[in-house]
Amino acid sequence: MKLAERTVAASLPAPPAQAARATPGLGLRALLLAIAIIVPLYHATFWGMAEVWSRSxxxxxxxxIVPISLYLCWRQRARLAALPPRPSLAGLLLLLLLGVAWLLADLAYVQVAEQYAATAMLPAAVLAILGWPAMRVLAFPLAYLLLAVPFGEVFLPPLIDFTASFTVGALHLSGVPVFRDGNYFSLPTGNWSVVEACSGLRYVIASLALGALFAHLHFRSLGRRLAVMACALLVPILANGVRAWLIVMLGHHSNMRLAVGVDHLVYGWLFFGVVMLLLFLLASRWRERMPVLTLAASAPAAPPARTAPRAAIKAAAACVLIAGAWPALAWRSEEAAPLAGRPPAVLALSTPPGWRLVDHRTPDWSATLAGAPLRLDASYAQGAPQVSVQLAWYARQARNAELLTHQVTPYGARWLPLAQETRHLQLQGRSVQVHETVLAHGSERVLVWRSYQQGGVLTARPAVVKMLLAKGKLLGERQDGADIMVSSAYDELAPPPRARLQAYLQAALPAIEQALRELSHAP
Structure with a gap:
């Protein structure tokens, strides 16, 4: 880099002394000042990211990621100093779009989208104030910042399923008898399950971050960089399957004395470290010599010394004004959102025709909900098995007290999900969506159908719930919502009681919707 910096400095045409010194320096100072104002404006969003880093x-x-990105930007200081600011309207438009996205995500409490939008505002500010030449120089460090956003939990189910399938298949090839039930499998020496910690998600994310940095530092062609990143993404997934198989084999042949406790995770990280080392050693054989870059031929002509600083200052001021508008709108929407009427002490539901209310609830399952909503828990029978109903109603939703928020154990500590899908039912002459989940505990099973009512709309799609919540806040409408759950227990050898749940909803859905309407219009 020292040689490159000297070459850049030597190859630049000698501009007027005042323009060369004042223009780039003033643009960088304007950018730093704008970022120093924008980051505190979104401090809650960035602090939420740091909290996730600390607990997960x-x-x-x-x-x-953040110090690495800052260091990579610092390495380009000589090239940046040689570029006069060329403010771009595209950066301001991008900042505007990101602000709208952040506002909608904040109102709907979608933290991932909120964090991506706030983080992407920093590259947008660079583009708006310094322009495309500087953006090309800082493209990778600014893009690398996006890897700091805590994202990836949506891939947990497929990764868990792949790891379980790979492990069971490898055990069969190894001659070990195994019986699989979802993510659980039994060997003659003991039982195993693939849970979140075994999914390999943490290895995949860490490998992608390392692979992107390695590809940037050691390769210059886009094809090779993408190839290294693809390997960094796929190899840990396969390696995690091998790791899980080796751990099960180690536990099996040691009669469950090894690889069943803390050493289970220790072996995993050691194995991951060896795999990544071999991957990067192999990739380094094809690394490319980084070129010595000069700016003499490609650097655009600098604007006049007087206009460039003024344009950069105006662009920085515009960035601050645009970025500052959205937190103010979010605060105003939260304060202006109307409260639903005072709810009654008890959420009542009339017994549907043909069903009878039973005194006790089965099974011993209860959904984990955020906040303190008004709840109803009841069981109804029409023969066997009985149907359990759980309703939760929020008069006003707030962050971490809403219909949809991440829960570590969404189905309680006892039950674990085996399968999930969305079903379309014909109820009361209309199509109704429900999210189906099969819960397991030993040989016990529970079939759960879940739907939500937000803004008077019944849906099982979380994205629709979030959009309706954001719409209600922006337009000053009610934001109360309900979580509707019906479930029924059955044995693992019996078919799921879908017909029983559909019969109950066919009879009870009008009463449920009527009870929710009365809550939303309570005086």
């Missing part, structure tokens, strides 16, 4: 090993790499 999967996303702890975020603490390293």
């Amino acid at each position: 090993q999967t996303f702890a790499h975020g603490f390293l």
